[in-house]
Amino acid sequence: MKLKSGIKIAGLALLSGLVLAGCGKQSSSESSKKEISWMQINSLTTMDPSKATDQISGQTQNGTNEGLLRMSTDNKVIPGVAKNYTISKDGKTWTFNLRKSKWNDGSAVTAQDFVYAWRRTLNPKTASQYAYIFDHIKNANEVNTGKKPLSALGVKAEGKYKLVVTLAKPQSYFKYLVAQSYFMPQKASYVKKFGAKYGTTANDLAYNGPFVLKGWNGTNDTWTLVKNKNYWNAKAVKLNKINFQTVKDPSTGLNQYQSGKLDVVTLSGQQVKNYKNNKEFASRKVASTWYLEMNQRKIPFFKNKNIRKAISLAIDRDQLANKVLADGSVAAKGFVATDMSLHDGKDFADASYVKGAVSQNLAQAKKYWAKGMKEEGKKSVSFTLMGDDTDQAKKTNEFVQSQLSKLPGFKVTNQNLPYKTRLQRSADGQFQMVLSGWTGDFPDPITFLSLMTSHNTYNNGRWGNKQYDKLIANAEGKDANNTDKRWDDMVQAEKILVNDEGVVPLYQQVTPQLVKSNIKGIQFFPTAPIWDWSKVTIK
Incomplete structure (x- = not known):
């Protein structure tokens, strides 16, 4: 996935940081509110799973939506919308048995939502840059080049809660793919309703993941993830809200961290040398x-x-x-x-x-x-x-x-x-x-x-x-x-x-960070989606 760039720290900010490190104010995101504030160094570009190519979009979609499986630690996958799955002996047929889960509007997430999403990504009219990654699915290349109809794609819904995928050739890492944002379901009625606007603001799509996106108009530098009460595993999600803020100026980010306005910030340059022994420092390769x-x-x-x-x-x-x-x-x-x-x-x-x-x-x-x-x-x-x-x-x-x-x-x-x-x-x-x-x-x-x-x-x-x-x-x-x-x-x-x-x-x-010591359970992955916020707690 396309990457965002980092930041550096100015000399004055370094000096002030050395004084304040480890003794900053308690975050304004009090534990009783169950919310945290997180720094991003670039803005959100799109929420359309078929068109997203960048890291920020992928991270956000992993928070607001869910695929058949979810990434977990140690390069493992865990159940998502699919409660279990089977693979045929020849490795070409993957059958996913879906749990009864809901979109944030209360309607059912069905196997057809996945069929629709994958067909939309491969539709030549969509012009998705991620279409190539579907190439192991039967007829994917032919569909993507317009040589065969969308209905020829090797994915079908058998009833509301069974999805059968036929591959043209075995793909051992297919389990990882269906945990990524570009394989997530899409609600057809929303795509048809909003047309070209689909995924361009927080209100233009449906969500089936741990959180719902709020406050993003497509161009602003702040947005919020709010707990999705209709998420199938909502009881396991402890946070009520994650406030994101795009901060490109390093001294601003540091000041906001020390004053309690941000709970997680990204460091760079000489700042890392000065904070590497701080208990709130974390280095993510x-x-x-x-x-x-x-x-x-x-x-x-x-x-x-x-x-x-x-x-x-x-x-x-x-x-x-x-x-x-x-x-x-x-x-x-x-x-x-x-x-x-x-x-x-x-x-x-x-x-x-x-x-x-x-x-x-x-x-x-x-x-x-x-x-x-x-x-x-x-x-x-x-x-x-x-x-x-x-x-x-x-x-x-x-x-x-x-x-x-x-x-x-x-x-x-x-x-x-x-x-x-x-x-x-x-x-x-x-x-x-x-x-x-x-x-x-x-x-x-x-x-x-x-x-x-x-x-x-x-x-x-x-x-x-x-x-x-x-x-x-x-x-x-x-x-x-x-x-x-x-x-x-x-x-x-x-x-x-x-x-x-x-x-x-x-x-x-x-990626070097400062993370408030009372925040626990942030899951980091070296590969996409990088973060999983669904298990974060505030002590």
Whole structure:
């Protein structure tokens, strides 16, 4: 899932924070109110499950809606709307038995709500960027390209409370997919009633999860999750309300935390060093990678491998992570994040690590650059690097700009835009170079690797490699049930990607936070949806 950017802390705020740490006022969210206030560093963009692509939207939807299953700790799934499920011996038929649950308006959540939602996502008219992830369902690709009708999709309701899914080929991680926001049910009457407005404000859709969204008009920087009294497991939800506030200025966030206006805030930069021993400090390593994309679909210059290799080898990732970001983030070992997937005790990122492809070597970079510039008939070039408008993105852009300026004749101009704008321009191919981020949707390397296949809608730069595509197809096809071969396919694919510098991995994100000590039960996941607030309590 597309990532949000982080923030940094100003010097004065650091000094005041050191004095106030651990002795701030009691939060205004008194335990008797059973509510907390949470800082977000970017605004909510959409609540339409078929169109959401970013992390904030996915997190919010996980709080307000529920799929067949829910993510849990230790890479496990637990029952959601489905109370249980069975899988056929050949791995192609998944049967979900639904519990009797309700939408927030009191009407029943049925199997047909899932059928409708999945068909809507795959409808070519919807133009969902997440349509690709349904590709294992029978006829999904044909439906999505308009070659077959929506009714041909391999999902059907057998009565109100049984959903049968037919896959074209086995998919061991399908259980993780049905726990994600893009597989959640949608109420057809709401979609038809609101049309193009569906999911653009808090009032334009129905909710079946632990909370209901309130106070979001589509553009404002505050919104609230209120306990859903019609949620099937409402008794287990202890919070009455979660107040979200978008805060981009770090000193403002810190001040509001210390004055009791915020209960959870995100830290960055030097602030982390000063708070890491505080009892309210928490460091969350996310399965996310920030990387540089070059627009190869519109700019032939970036199709030159020597140019891409020069760009990659010119960047000191350790300096970026340790000195510029200084928030616990680490230099990327590759495109796939670390600490997410193991095979025979070995982390995928270690198994696929190509040190020479992600380490700075300025002398070698200049040689590749000279060769590439000669091949392209250029003496100088000028390109724009697009990124978000947050402090962390600006600092990253500035660092990359300075690093690339060491390549003779390379001028880079930075362009920092609002998060929503950057996402849209990236998807539309309206960029030259862009700082992009991805959080794994589920704990399997394929959640990263599938993005870089030639025709994936998230492959914004349109890098392509036939051998890479074949290896991913094998991992998802003929080798899907052979754990060793599938792993080898993915390792080889990752090595092709990083050696070819299809994208330039920069760093893996760590989210450092301050959390009031009386708040318990926050569930954090390295992959999507990142947070589960349904079990939070206030002591």
